[in-house]
Amino acid sequence: MDVVSDAIAAVRVGRPSSNRLRVGGSWSVRLPSYEGAGFHVVLSGSCRLLPDDGEPVTLGTGDVVLLPHGAGHVLADRTAGPDAARRAVPLAEARDTGGPGPEVELLCGKYRLDRSRTHPLLAELPQVVHLPHRVGAHPELRSAVDLLARELDASRPGSGLALPSLLDLLLVYMVRACLDGAGPGLWPAVLDDPVTTAALRALHSDPAAPWTMERLAAEAGVSRATLARRFTALVGRPPMAYLTWWRLTLAATALRASDAPLATVARATGYGSPYALSHAFSREFGVTPGKYRDAARAA
Template sequence: MDVVSDAISAVRTGRPSSNRLRVGGSWCTRLAPYDGAGFHVVLAGGCWLVPDTGGEPVTLGAGDVVLLPHGAGHVLADSPGDTARAVPFEEMRRPDGDGGNGREVELLCGKYRLDRSRTHPLMAELPEVVHLPNRVGRHPELRSAVDLLANELDERRPGACLALPSLLDLLLIYMVRAWMSEAETGSWPSVLNDPVTTAALRALHSDPAAPWTNDRLAAAAGVSRATLARRFTALVGRAPMAYLTWWRLTLAATRLRDTDASLAAVAREAGYGSPYALSHAFSREFGVTPGKYRVSAGSS
């Protein structure tokens, strides 16, 4: 898998959920902080998003997409003014029609469940609010996903129960991609634009259990060991073998949470020679044994 796919897969749990909201007139609703990521797609009309974190209000128009990757609480409203009037999203009345003033707004609002105990640094450095305006010619794959979502919501054809969550997963990938292509801050867009570091990351993510060494990884990236160490560490923030250790343990944690595979199987898949070796490294990284982690993850 590629780094972006792995970064998302490492934290995604369960299935995304979504609600269609159609309102008009004067309205204001608050969405509480969430242990995951929230998103909104403006299908028609326009509104404002006001972050609880004190950031500037964001105006949203038809076709706009916004991602709140860290689950920040926020307000959606017809205007950015008095947010004290906001009612909880769960109590929001969804009247038919436009309230009599021709300003109907239609949104798709949803959530992704995320396990933040293993957040990849690529996902961690996303800003609190990622606003992707509907601009002609920009991010055509994202625009196509929005159009497909709108059609699926409208028609409810056979297979919609599978199609909708799959499209929502696709939307998350395209939102992250779009942010990376436009980001003016953050290290990971630079990481994945560097051919040497990208080649090394691709090799590690393709076969994390392989007996990697700095020399072998440098050969895979087509550079000297010193060049790889310098560029990888400067961009990623960890030395290549330190990143590999962290990623192997992250994969082990995912397997422990999502499967009933034996500790020996998890150790083998993560590149550890024995359950004892995995347990020692895992306890050092997470502060608990693999067995206790599995129990706590299963009960959460």
């Protein structure tokens, strides 16, 4: 798998949820901060997004906005004044309160994420990512938005499976669009560097392999010193330290999502025995794998 796919898969918990919002006139709704990522798709009309900490954003038909860190915010009609945040009501109570302004229709949703293992690629994203609708821009994202709109318009056989699957695709396309338009930054630079990308691809393709600096440098086609220098400068930790972090992240994901025995998890993540995994896991998380699994299920 590629790094972006792995970064998303490692922190996803459960299924995404969404609500369709139709409202007009003068309106204002509050969405509190959330331990995950929120998003909005403007299906028709226009409105404003007012982050709790940041500048207002005007949204038009076809626009998509991602809040990758679950920041609290207010959605309001386009003519909303400074009092919009004060008079905002919960999303479930949104209604037309009269006044000027056309009807607005949005798809509002959120993804549950395990913040304890956020990949640095996702951690670098800003609090609010506005992806305006532009002809020819981000065709995959536009296609996903169109499909979502059609799926919402009619109750078709299989919609219970289709909608969550489309929401999963939407997250991938939103993150991809963020990276495509990010400009200068840490992870765009990482993904543009052939040496670091080759090393990351190798580690993510087979994290359980008996990696050494010599073997990884050979995969990247450079010396050990060159790999260590470029990888550490861009990723923020040496290759072997990143591998340890990633293996334990995968172990946490497996413990959270499956009933696999600890020995199976250990083999899949490159540890020679359940004891070796338990020792490394306890050092990283402060709890044993068994207690971690129990706590994840109780949450």
